[in-house]
Amino acid sequence: MVKLLDEIEKRTGLVSITHEEVFDKLAPESVHWWDKWGLSCFGGLSLVFFTIQVISGIFLLIHYIPHPDHAFASVQFIDSQVTFGWFVRRIHAIGSNIMIILVLIHMMKVFYTQAYKSPREFHWISGVFLLLLTLGELFSGYVLPWTQMSFWAATVVTNSMGVVPVIGDWVIEFIRGGANIAGPTLGRFFMMHLSLPVVMAGFLGLHFIMIRKTGIAEPL
Amino acid sequence: MSEKKDLTLSTTDFSIQRRKLLGTLAGCSGLVLFSQFGFGIFSFLNSRPPTEKKPVQMSLSELPLDKRIKIIYGGQPVEVLRTKEGIKAISLVCTHLGCLVHWVPEKNIYYCPCHEGVFDPDGNVLAGPPPIPLERLKVEVSGSDVIIGGV
Numbered sequence: 001m002v003k004l005l006d007e008i009e010k011r012t013g014l015v016s017i018t019h020e021e022v023f024d025k026l027a028p029e030s031v032h033w034w035d036k037w038g039l040s041c042f043g044g045l046s047l048v049f050f051t052i053q054v055i056s057g058i059f060l061l062i063h064y065i066p067h068p069d070h071a072f073a074s075v076q077f078i079d080s081q082v083t084f085g086w087f088v089r090r091i092h093a094i095g096s097n098i099m100i101i102l103v104l105i106h107m108m109k110v111f112y113t114q115a116y117k118s119p120r121e122f123h124w125i126s127g128v129f130l131l132l133l134t135l136g137e138l139f140s141g142y143v144l145p146w147t148q149m150s151f152w153a154a155t156v157v158t159n160s161m162g163v164v165p166v167i168g169d170w171v172i173e174f175i176r177g178g179a180n181i182a183g184p185t186l187g188r189f190f191m192m193h194l195s196l197p198v199v200m201a202g203f204l205g206l207h208f209i210m211i212r213k214t215g216i217a218e219p220l
Numbered sequence: 221m222s223e224k225k226d227l228t229l230s231t232t233d234f235s236i237q238r239r240k241l242l243g244t245l246a247g248c249s250g251l252v253l254f255s256q257f258g259f260g261i262f263s264f265l266n267s268r269p270p271t272e273k274k275p276v277q278m279s280l281s282e283l284p285l286d287k288r289i290k291i292i293y294g295g296q297p298v299e300v301l302r303t304k305e306g307i308k309a310i311s312l313v314c315t316h317l318g319c320l321v322h323w324v325p326e327k328n329i330y331y332c333p334c335h336e337g338v339f340d341p342d343g344n345v346l347a348g349p350p351p352i353p354l355e356r357l358k359v360e361v362s363g364s365d366v367i368i369g370g371v
Binding site: 063081082085088 | 263264
């Protein structure tokens with residue numbers, strides 16, 4: 001094992017980079033988790049839950065069918081027939097709720113400690129984008145099982161987009177892929193649910209590179 | 221082998237041996253735990269709707285003389301042909317690599333377009349790469365009922 005790592009280091013230098021950037025990079029003493037009632041760890045926990053969502057989501061993709069005639073049946077199949085299917089689906093559904101709670105606590109902590117101030121304005125802005133993307137994920141994921149709840153949630157949320165002046169009605173039809181919630185809507189939401197995480201990964205990268213550059217804000 | 225030698229109590233430093241033993245045991249239990257996870261993940265990936273090969277029941281009136289009827293048996297297409305000699309049911313799945321063969325009336329053969337496999341009307345190989353004849357399914361006639369497939 002050690003020899004293998006030596007060979008990898010010789011060729012790529014990845015081992016020393018990992019050591020410098022991850023293992024030897026300790027958190028400043030003032031932000032250890034027991035400081036400030038552990039409030040500094042919620043950003044990292046959000047990342048952990050993002051990862052959990054991605055992995056459990058990939059597993060669910062194997063059995064889920066994004067078609068209005070089959071979506072609900074495939075979700076029932078996951079819940080009742082697939083070994084540990086119910087478990088993975090619960091992880092994905094409950095994990096999403098936990099993730100949004102973690103994200104909100106992370107955001108509140110940054111807000112109340114004024115950590116968004118210069119030189120960290122762009123951290124905050126990228127964070128707001130991440131919040132919106134997370135909400136988009138929650139909403140699009142809620143529609144995918146194609147239950148009554150999904151259907152009416154999609155109806156209500158897309159209808160509420162009609163308040164946008166002038167282009168409101170066009171926006172509704174664009175999001176729905178038609179006048180009503182139907183097959184095209186499911187396709188669009190499925191696309192959204194799978195492509196938003198890719199965008200999120202980009203914003204996360206930006207978020208992390210910037211926090212590495214400036215360091216975490218000093219406590220008040 | 222060398223691991224086993226290290227674990228004997230004949231050498232001097234007991235604490236190091238004990239650590240090694242504990243390490244090995246921890247590793248083994250970790251392996252057991254991990255393989256259980258692995259089995260769970262495999263079962264998840266391996267889950268699928270059941271595809272049983274249920275015998276197909278038809279009536280004789282559905283099988284006009286000398287007309288090739290396509291049915292689905294166990295998820296795969298089967299051609300049923302009633303002639304004066306009797307009823308035969310031949311699977312259309314090529315025995316080479318699983319493409320579907322079709323009947324070519326002009327040449328009196330079953331032809332597989334993927335790799336030019338040629339079978340005679342009874343499903344025996346005439347030319348091409350298929351290693352064995354097309355599968356013949358059991359046909360049972362009782363009164364006006366025909367049961368195709370089954371063991």
